[in-house]
Amino acid sequence: MNGKPLVSIVSAGLSKFGKHEGLYARELFSYAAKEAFDHCPNLNPKQDVKAMFIGHMGEAYEHQGHTGSAVADWSGLLGVPATRTEAACASSGAALRSGIYAVLSGLADVVIVGGVEKMTHRSTAEVTEFLAMASDYPFEQFHGITFPGLFALMATAHMNAYGTTQEHMAKVAVKNHHNASLNPKAHLQKEITVEKVLDSKPVAWPFKMYDCSLITDGASCIVLTKPELASKYTDQPVQIIGSGQASDTIGLYERKSLTSLLSTKTAAKTAYDMAALTPQKVQVAEVHDCFTYVELMDYEDLGFCPVGKSGELIDSGETCLGGRLPVNTSGGLKAKGHPVGATGTAQVYEIYLQLTGQADKRQVKDAKVGLTHNVGGSGATATVHLYRSEN
Amino acid sequence: MNGKPLVSIVSAGLSKFGKHEGLYARELFSYAAKEAFDHCPNLNPKQDVKAMFIGHMGEAYEHQGHTGSAVADWSGLLGVPATRTEAACASSGAALRSGIYAVLSGLADVVIVGGVEKMTHRSTAEVTEFLAMASDYPFEQFHGITFPGLFALMATAHMNAYGTTQEHMAKVAVKNHHNASLNPKAHLQKEITVEKVLDSKPVAWPFKMYDCSLITDGASCIVLTKPELASKYTDQPVQIIGSGQASDTIGLYERKSLTSLLSTKTAAKTAYDMAALTPQKVQVAEVHDCFTYVELMDYEDLGFCPVGKSGELIDSGETCLGGRLPVNTSGGLKAKGHPVGATGTAQVYEIYLQLTGQADKRQVKDAKVGLTHNVGGSGATATVHLYRSEN
Numbered sequence: 001m002n003g004k005p006l007v008s009i010v011s012a013g014l015s016k017f018g019k020h021e022g023l024y025a026r027e028l029f030s031y032a033a034k035e036a037f038d039h040c041p042n043l044n045p046k047q048d049v050k051a052m053f054i055g056h057m058g059e060a061y062e063h064q065g066h067t068g069s070a071v072a073d074w075s076g077l078l079g080v081p082a083t084r085t086e087a088a089c090a091s092s093g094a095a096l097r098s099g100i101y102a103v104l105s106g107l108a109d110v111v112i113v114g115g116v117e118k119m120t121h122r123s124t125a126e127v128t129e130f131l132a133m134a135s136d137y138p139f140e141q142f143h144g145i146t147f148p149g150l151f152a153l154m155a156t157a158h159m160n161a162y163g164t165t166q167e168h169m170a171k172v173a174v175k176n177h178h179n180a181s182l183n184p185k186a187h188l189q190k191e192i193t194v195e196k197v198l199d200s201k202p203v204a205w206p207f208k209m210y211d212c213s214l215i216t217d218g219a220s221c222i223v224l225t226k227p228e229l230a231s232k233y234t235d236q237p238v239q240i241i242g243s244g245q246a247s248d249t250i251g252l253y254e255r256k257s258l259t260s261l262l263s264t265k266t267a268a269k270t271a272y273d274m275a276a277l278t279p280q281k282v283q284v285a286e287v288h289d290c291f292t293y294v295e296l297m298d299y300e301d302l303g304f305c306p307v308g309k310s311g312e313l314i315d316s317g318e319t320c321l322g323g324r325l326p327v328n329t330s331g332g333l334k335a336k337g338h339p340v341g342a343t344g345t346a347q348v349y350e351i352y353l354q355l356t357g358q359a360d361k362r363q364v365k366d367a368k369v370g371l372t373h374n375v376g377g378s379g380a381t382a383t384v385h386l387y388r389s390e391n
Numbered sequence: 392m393n394g395k396p397l398v399s400i401v402s403a404g405l406s407k408f409g410k411h412e413g414l415y416a417r418e419l420f421s422y423a424a425k426e427a428f429d430h431c432p433n434l435n436p437k438q439d440v441k442a443m444f445i446g447h448m449g450e451a452y453e454h455q456g457h458t459g460s461a462v463a464d465w466s467g468l469l470g471v472p473a474t475r476t477e478a479a480c481a482s483s484g485a486a487l488r489s490g491i492y493a494v495l496s497g498l499a500d501v502v503i504v505g506g507v508e509k510m511t512h513r514s515t516a517e518v519t520e521f522l523a524m525a526s527d528y529p530f531e532q533f534h535g536i537t538f539p540g541l542f543a544l545m546a547t548a549h550m551n552a553y554g555t556t557q558e559h560m561a562k563v564a565v566k567n568h569h570n571a572s573l574n575p576k577a578h579l580q581k582e583i584t585v586e587k588v589l590d591s592k593p594v595a596w597p598f599k600m601y602d603c604s605l606i607t608d609g610a611s612c613i614v615l616t617k618p619e620l621a622s623k624y625t626d627q628p629v630q631i632i633g634s635g636q637a638s639d640t641i642g643l644y645e646r647k648s649l650t651s652l653l654s655t656k657t658a659a660k661t662a663y664d665m666a667a668l669t670p671q672k673v674q675v676a677e678v679h680d681c682f683t684y685v686e687l688m689d690y691e692d693l694g695f696c697p698v699g700k701s702g703e704l705i706d707s708g709e710t711c712l713g714g715r716l717p718v719n720t721s722g723g724l725k726a727k728g729h730p731v732g733a734t735g736t737a738q739v740y741e742i743y744l745q746l747t748g749q750a751d752k753r754q755v756k757d758a759k760v761g762l763t764h765n766v767g768g769s770g771a772t773a774t775v776h777l778y779r780s781e782n
Binding site: 024051053057058059060062063064065066067068069070072073077078079080081082083084085086087088094097098100101102104105106107108133134135136137138141243245246247248249250262263266267376377380381 | 415442444448449450451453454455456457458459460461463464468469470471472473474475476477478479485488489491492493495496497498499524525526527528529532634636637638639640641653654657658767768771772
């Protein structure tokens with residue numbers, strides 16, 4: 001591979017992220033689908049779309065499995081082959097990967113990938129339990145550890161190895177809340193300060209409340225096609241030029257390192273090699289910040305800075321809007337929100353806006369190369385994708 | 392398309408179906424993977440396999456999501472991109488479809504598809520509730536109807552429209568139990584009689600206990616590659632020459648007909664057209680018989696007989712071993728068992744054995760063309776695949 005487009009993105013949609021009382025997931029998804037279809041008038045969805053892959057993490061939230069078909073029907077795509085993909089919080093990253101395969105197969109010229117999760121009607125205790133189903137039942141869940149605790153173990157190891165501090169982590173929250181304040185679809189559109197993060201109530205040391213991503217309802221949707229067909233649907237396609245996915249042990253106890261995710265590093269290498277790009281070429285990135293610390297680990301695993309230097313990178317301001325490599329311009333999982341199944345393709349939505357010049361107040365000037373990075377569970381799955389616009 | 396091979400099956404594995412006390416799903420899957428790997432000595436699994444798709448229906452059984460990565464690790468495939476697919480009881484039919492896309496994409500020359508479900512450690516009431524999550528929550532589940540009830544509604548409509556009887560349904564059970572008695576991996580290896588079916592306790596009229604498929608633990612696994620690479624791994628490849636998947640409304644209340652599944656008919660048409668085959672060319676088939684009536688409906692939807700004539704077809708004995716078109720030679724969901732996520736690729740396993748002459752006492756003589764048909768929920772998903780051997 002040499003950076004040739006794999007597939008083209010010709011439209012995208014995103015529901016408002018936040019609380020949506022009284023909607024089922026299938027209804028919520030239709031808002032994302034409607035935006036994607038409205039912005040693509042030459043698309044005849046029911047006729048053109050040949051496959052759908054829908055990331056959806058938890059049956060427990062709505063006591064509802066078999067989400068692919070239901071989502072297809074409620075979006076006006078009755079009959080279209082529709083499969084739910086699940087890889088925990090990387091469920092729609094996996095949907096994207098599956099959709100790329102489908103387009104490249106030659107059997108499906110237009111494919112919808114997306115994701116949805118309806119979470120806010122459940123109590124925090126219930127959501128915490130449902131999310132824990134992405135960790136290792138016999139070795140982790142059964143003993144009572146939950147996701148804040150698992151990632152706190154990793155953060156603590158990084159603090160010990162490299163001197164990373166709670167202030168470094170707090171700065172990630174401050175940056176992402178600022179970005180979300182510029183994003184009308186973000187769940188929390190308010191600025192915060194380092195002090196506010198540090199003074200917020202503890203969740204799992206070293207994480208305070210403002211280090212944690214949000215329990216959110218949301219849906220996202222991307223329309224993929226072959227590069228040679230893209231001009232039929234848009235004059236501003238975004239090309240996907242690299243795709244990587246990798247797995248790791250589901251439990252932390254068997255990992256060689258707690259200060260990095262092997263799955264991220266493997267997926268990133270695959271994607272960079274396929275795109276014939278180095279990390280230095282990336283101009284805007286949406287990375288998995290389920291906890292503030294995780295964004296720091298991502299910087300290192302994705303090659304944005306040397307190992308152990310992510311604290312310095314956030315200190316430098318280079319990942320802020322206006323910096324060399326703005327990260328999580330959408331507000332990220334931290335402030336835009338983390339409707340788990342929707343997150344992977346919501347990241348793609350932001351990169352699509354950025355590379356087509358539609359990101360408004362948070363636009364990265366002249367951005368032409370983007371990256372998305374989606375993590376499942378505590379890193380048993382990671383997907384990395386690279387994007388290029390030709391405009 | 393014109394019947395050219397899409398992909399080749401070069402190995403397959405199946406765990407014993409039945410009760411597996413003390414095993415997690417990930418452990419159970421490794422038995423299927425080991426058989427597939429043992430029979431394919433030229434395969435270096437960790438090096439060659441570039442993607443996995445694992446059908447797994449219910450997180451609730453083991454309080455465990457994120458199954459793809461866990462299954463990969465326990466099968467010696469740590470690191471391989473692994474995605475769970477879920478389309479209710481068609482979860483591994485959807486895995487197969489996703490795997491075909493992956494091989495055809497050119498990004499993954501060798502792909503594992505499979506499925507697993509661990510069910511028997513749960514009570515019948517729990518399993519009934521978990522399975523109901525594949526139906527429509529607000530319009531069906533919430534009101535208390537379960538899967539025996541949903542399919543009973545369909546059976547009743549067919550009885551009313553075409554004079555189909557409980558005896559016709561019982562004959563499906565008798566046939567499939569006979570076949571299972573010849574299958575050492577089947578859950579129930581015992582013959583039954585029409586009288587025994589009719590005398591068994593009612594579940595949901597017209598279904599008696601022996602009309603219902605089994606709650607079973609099991610796993611299945613198929614190794615796919617490009618046709619041009621197949622000879623590296625086996626001298627007996629089975630070619631997949633047609634693949635269809637379709638969706639329908641998740642709830643029954645919006646369907647135009649209750650006596651057939653539109654998803655099956657659509658998926659079958661796609662697969663037959665792709666393979667350039669008519670139903671008359673099929674020599675052995677594994678079809679979705681979650682209830683005895685469903686096999687009768689399948690005969691009509693798959694074109695094995697005219698609409699309304701499935702009762703006559705089962706009466707004729709033509710779908711028995713030794714008949715013109717033996718159906719469910721494995722014993723089917725009815726008697727081999729129905730570990731829901733594993734069922735789709737377990738059907739493929741049986742066709743693989745039949746088309747490579749390895750089906751022993753239930754071998755269909757000179758079988759060269761096979762079909763599998765997998766249904767999700769009450770028909771919101773269906774997949775149909777066609778196979779050909781060249782030996």
